[in-house]
Amino acid sequence: MLIIGNGRMITRDPENPFLEDGAVGIEDGVIKRIRTTAEMRKEYPQAEYIDARGGVIMPAFINTHEHIYSSFARGLAIDGYDPHGFLEILDGLWWTIDKNLTLNDIYLSAMATYVDSIKNGVTTVFDHHASFGQITDSLFKIEEAAGKTGVRTCLCYEVSDRGGEEKAKEGILENEAFIRHALSDESDMIAGMMGMHAQFTISDQTMDFAAAHKPDGTGYHIHVAEGIEDLHDCLKKYGKRIVDRLMDFQILGEKTLLGHCIYINPHEMDLILDTDTMVVHNPESNMGNACGCPPTMELVKRGILTGLGTDGYTHDMLESYKTANVLHKHHLCDPNAAWGEVPKMLFEGNAGIAGRYFKRPLGILKEGAAADVIVTDYNPLTPMNGENANSHILFGMTGRSVVTTVCNGKVLMKDRILIGVDEEKLMADCREAAGALAARINGR
Secondary structure: OOEEEEEEEEEOOOOOEEEEEEEEEOOOOOOEEEEEEHHHHOOOOEEEEOOOOOOOEHHHHHEEEEOHHHHHOOOOOOOOOOOOOOOHHHHHHHHHHHOOOOOOHHHHHHHHHHHHHOOOOEEEEEEOOOOOEEEEEHHHHHHHHHHHHHHEEOOOOOOOHOOHHHHHHHHHHHHHHHHHHHHHHOOEEEEEEEEEEEEEHHHHHHHHHHHHHOOOOOEEEEEEEEOOOOOHHHHHHOOOOHHHHHOOOOOOOOEEEEEEEOOHHHHHHOOOOOOEEEEEHHHHHHHOOOOOOOOOHHHHOOOEEEEOOOOOOOOOOHHHHHHHHHHHHHHOOOOOOOOOHHHHHHHHHHHHOOOOOOOOOOOOHHHHHOOOEEEOOOOOOOOOOOHHHHHHHHOOOHHHHHHEEEEEEEEEEEEEEEOOOOOHHHHHHHHHHHHHHHHHHOOE
């Protein structure tokens, strides 16, 4: 038994939302007890004990849209790169990077992302991967990093015709192989999806091939209407809107996750809701790429299962929380916007999305749930309770407030020190690989 106690506990369990001096008991990767610290220590006096020191104990975060392969883009200068729109950002930066990645780059970028996720209290990651220079085995390399770091992950490869028909088919077969592997795994630590870039880079033939090779019990992970160009392409080529095209290919459904959904209309929202399809919002990326602000508040209002992701822009879910909060207030000119919707996405929506791919409940501290727990060093100077906990998180914490991270009952970080990973050596290896990648891209 591992006990984490002596902290204010936010459980996300409606029946027991907040304990002033709470403790969680963990055994075999599962939460066995939720009690006060005194009760827990009395019941299990010999248990291993982690002292939260008056900080906040709460469920670990879930990131429902990540791009691990973007890790080595930080500080990267590409000769001649001067984008003037979203498509030029994709072609000039991201598609240039993904064509030059090796399997070792993929592994190290995954290690770097998972380590940074752990340090920000994220223990479940839904990743959307691309490496058109090395497709086969790429998802298995990422899984290797996930296993090494102890992070729960759902992976897919980004299928696209931009590299030609053969690479599109290779991406689909990589997805199929990994999905079948994940479905046969009983650890509840990995899952797979049929990844697709966006409809404007995917032909009807590739859509059909993907459908023919998508194992039962899984769905798609695809970018939708991230840029206005995606919508214009669909209208021009097919005479229909994006979600209608996805509907025609039976891509929508309860296992499918749509990224962004900036340029969708009420009719498309109805289709998403009626098919119980999931959506993930990525505020910083949308703002950083000047793509626009999606109608996320309306999606949540309609009852569409909507989560919060980072799109590789950051690995800090609280950074995304803060950004989404102010983005929608600013966009709608409404200071009351986003107070309820954004935390609902982060704390309920992400847990709901994860619940469609992993067996044990995530994002909640209750008996029987997965033992994914974090401790922050936040000690409030004003009263804190179950009613105002989200306000304390929003204004008082960042991802780097996390001091201890536990996933599946395993301590991954304690007192800001990673367990089982030589961070210094890893960073040295990453710097060497990132430097070599930059040199290849610039022909040096």
